[in-house]
Amino acid sequence: MKSTLAPAQPRTSASLFAPIAADLDEVERILRQTLNNARPGVDRLLAHLAHYKGKRLRPALLLLTALACGKVTSAHHLLAAVVEMIHTATLVHDDVLDSASVRRHVSTVNSLWGNQTSILLGDYLFTHAFHLSSTLDDVRACRIIGEATNRLCAGELQQICGRGNIDLSEDEYFAIIDAKTAELTACSSKLGAMYAGMSDEVIDRMTNFGRSLGLAFQIADDVLDLIGEETLAGKSLGTDLEQQKLTLPIIHLLQSTSPEQARRGRSILTAAGNHKREALLPELHAAGSLEYARQRAEGLVSSALADLECLPPSPGRSILEALADRVVHRDH
Amino acid sequence: MKSTLAPAQPRTSASLFAPIAADLDEVERILRQTLNNARPGVDRLLAHLAHYKGKRLRPALLLLTALACGKVTSAHHLLAAVVEMIHTATLVHDDVLDSASVRRHVSTVNSLWGNQTSILLGDYLFTHAFHLSSTLDDVRACRIIGEATNRLCAGELQQICGRGNIDLSEDEYFAIIDAKTAELTACSSKLGAMYAGMSDEVIDRMTNFGRSLGLAFQIADDVLDLIGEETLAGKSLGTDLEQQKLTLPIIHLLQSTSPEQARRGRSILTAAGNHKREALLPELHAAGSLEYARQRAEGLVSSALADLECLPPSPGRSILEALADRVVHRDH
Numbered sequence: 001m002k003s004t005l006a007p008a009q010p011r012t013s014a015s016l017f018a019p020i021a022a023d024l025d026e027v028e029r030i031l032r033q034t035l036n037n038a039r040p041g042v043d044r045l046l047a048h049l050a051h052y053k054g055k056r057l058r059p060a061l062l063l064l065t066a067l068a069c070g071k072v073t074s075a076h077h078l079l080a081a082v083v084e085m086i087h088t089a090t091l092v093h094d095d096v097l098d099s100a101s102v103r104r105h106v107s108t109v110n111s112l113w114g115n116q117t118s119i120l121l122g123d124y125l126f127t128h129a130f131h132l133s134s135t136l137d138d139v140r141a142c143r144i145i146g147e148a149t150n151r152l153c154a155g156e157l158q159q160i161c162g163r164g165n166i167d168l169s170e171d172e173y174f175a176i177i178d179a180k181t182a183e184l185t186a187c188s189s190k191l192g193a194m195y196a197g198m199s200d201e202v203i204d205r206m207t208n209f210g211r212s213l214g215l216a217f218q219i220a221d222d223v224l225d226l227i228g229e230e231t232l233a234g235k236s237l238g239t240d241l242e243q244q245k246l247t248l249p250i251i252h253l254l255q256s257t258s259p260e261q262a263r264r265g266r267s268i269l270t271a272a273g274n275h276k277r278e279a280l281l282p283e284l285h286a287a288g289s290l291e292y293a294r295q296r297a298e299g300l301v302s303s304a305l306a307d308l309e310c311l312p313p314s315p316g317r318s319i320l321e322a323l324a325d326r327v328v329h330r331d332h
Numbered sequence: 333m334k335s336t337l338a339p340a341q342p343r344t345s346a347s348l349f350a351p352i353a354a355d356l357d358e359v360e361r362i363l364r365q366t367l368n369n370a371r372p373g374v375d376r377l378l379a380h381l382a383h384y385k386g387k388r389l390r391p392a393l394l395l396l397t398a399l400a401c402g403k404v405t406s407a408h409h410l411l412a413a414v415v416e417m418i419h420t421a422t423l424v425h426d427d428v429l430d431s432a433s434v435r436r437h438v439s440t441v442n443s444l445w446g447n448q449t450s451i452l453l454g455d456y457l458f459t460h461a462f463h464l465s466s467t468l469d470d471v472r473a474c475r476i477i478g479e480a481t482n483r484l485c486a487g488e489l490q491q492i493c494g495r496g497n498i499d500l501s502e503d504e505y506f507a508i509i510d511a512k513t514a515e516l517t518a519c520s521s522k523l524g525a526m527y528a529g530m531s532d533e534v535i536d537r538m539t540n541f542g543r544s545l546g547l548a549f550q551i552a553d554d555v556l557d558l559i560g561e562e563t564l565a566g567k568s569l570g571t572d573l574e575q576q577k578l579t580l581p582i583i584h585l586l587q588s589t590s591p592e593q594a595r596r597g598r599s600i601l602t603a604a605g606n607h608k609r610e611a612l613l614p615e616l617h618a619a620g621s622l623e624y625a626r627q628r629a630e631g632l633v634s635s636a637l638a639d640l641e642c643l644p645p646s647p648g649r650s651i652l653e654a655l656a657d658r659v660v661h662r663d664h
Contacts, residue, residue: 042486042490093455096448116492119425120488120492123455124486132478133474137471142466142478146465153456153460157374157377161372161374175371
């Protein structure tokens with residue numbers, strides 16, 4: 001049975017992740033083994049998730065943190081599978097929320113089997129991840145993962161409740177992405193450091209590292225949603241605008257530029273029609289809003305790199321530095 | 333802030349639950365306290381869930397099992413809040429799956445705020461329940477709850493994948509309801525007995541008790557979906573037929589009656605139109621299919637009562653006996 005989250009090679013970062021290639025393989029094995037469900041109909045859904053395999057950012061972050069902290073253990077492998085499963089659960093539900101039809105160059109679960117199946121499949125993955133984390137026999141892992149995942153959901157809920165709010169502030173935007181994205185990357189780094197036996201201080205610094213990285217990643221993703229090309233990104237773009245979710249460049253355009261630029265931006269956003277992305281791009285360029293978002297992301301990466309200095313120089317730390325750099329310098 | 337799952341009195345079973353009234357109040361307090369979220373928009377959603385308060389079957393079952401086993405502890409209160417929160421999460425998602433507009437006599441979250449908000453609110457409740465269970469500092473609870481909830485989701489997924497399968501067997505039906513309903517009631521009784529310090533044998537018998545009760549409850553609920561009145565039930569009925577989900581009376585009509593009766597049943601089910609419930613009722617009565625389902629439920633209740641005999645007679649045990657009896661003799 002091919003119930004697996006990942007049969008193929010990672011699409012990117014393969015060379016960067018070479019020192020943890022065997023560990024990532026072990027994570028894939030755990031995902032394959034644990035998601036082997038024989039219930040009629042469920043097996044082919046789990047098999048489809050194999051196509052969702054992306055950059056494996058969260059498990060790689062957890063494993064690389066462990067490596068940089070001195071040792072990668074079997075607990076790290078299991079927890080890396082858990083964070084990837086939670087991430088996949090959120091993707092499955094996000095695709096319903098966004099009515100997305102394509103993810104990682106293939107049809108989404110919702111487009112193939114409908115929203116109902118997607119909702120239940122996401123629930124299945126969430127609960128499976130919690131059960132898997134409990135097999136570690138350490139309640140700390142359950143607590144950290146339960147709390148992070150709950151904050152993640154609260155952030156998504158806050159975002160959807162704030163849809164259409166054209167006055168969303170930068171602070172509110174950061175509160176949302178801190179919860180919906182950075183919480184899980186912070187949790188990944190935290191677990192990497194904790195299960196490598198680090199001190200509380202190092203665990204805190206590495207948690208901050210993961211948080212800054214997650215924030216920077218989300219800002220880069222939000223910029224990509226505005227300026228990217230769908231063929232490269234392998235997913236539907238412009239969905240934030242369609243869903244009336246304000247992101248950092250848009251907030252900058254509306255709130256930190258000249259009154260005339262802000263007025264034009266507001267007018268495009270509130271107009272009828274589906275070509276907001278094309279109409280907004282020249283405004284965003286002219287107002288320096290995309291550049292502003294990029295700078296904020298780079299500032300967060302600098303902060304992340306400073307936190308890394310709590311660890312001695314090592315090949316593991318160097319890869320984390322390269323990973324942080326890649327977050328803001330990707331083109332898809 | 334009125335973020336609560338339950339401001340009002342329980343609608344039913346109040347007198348039956350009198351000996352655990354203070355314990356149920358403590359469960360409500362935990363739910364209120366823990367679901368107090370200040371994020372904009374999230375608070376009013378949690379407040380709305382107060383109206384979903386039903387029979388509190390699962391927390392009552394957990395607390396009554398504890399009482400019958402000799403002691404109700406603070407761990408029981410917390411775990412009772414956890415199982416109720418998980419149940420509420422499944423209700424919120426179920427209402428999206430069923431496109432239900434009314435639950436417990438009030439509008440559903442999906443009908444008021446849309447499917448997207450409902451999906452995220454359900455996720456929020458699931459993850460909140462897991463985090464809450466981890467605060468008990470005992471990985472056993474996380475493992476039992478994680479496993480039960482995952483089986484629950486697998487059962488729902490199996491059911492939805494089997495929609496429209498007019499050849500669904502009785503065995504498949506029982507596999508589905510064992511997972512989607514009986515797993516959580518079994519888990520409730522198990523936790524009640526385990527945290528009262530019972531032996532493995534008693535824990536197993538009480539787990540079986542909760543499982544049989546859950547199966548009987550689901551069969552009674554499926555019969556109600558066919559013969560009940562919406563004003564009494566306080567929710568949309570006939571949804572199983574609309575969703576093409578075969579339940580025990582229908583399976584009996586199609587597979588265990590005369591070929592002519594089965595042919596007529598099959599013809600009604602596969603016909604176009606929305607009045608299947610009305611058309612099927614005379615057939616179900618004539619074939620004794622409703623009576624068959626009731627007998628199966630009563631057989632399960634007898635089995636549950638036999639398991640209860642592992643405990644010495646006590647007021648707590650007597651209430652569990654009465655609860656089991658009430659599961660199959662309710663009129664709404």
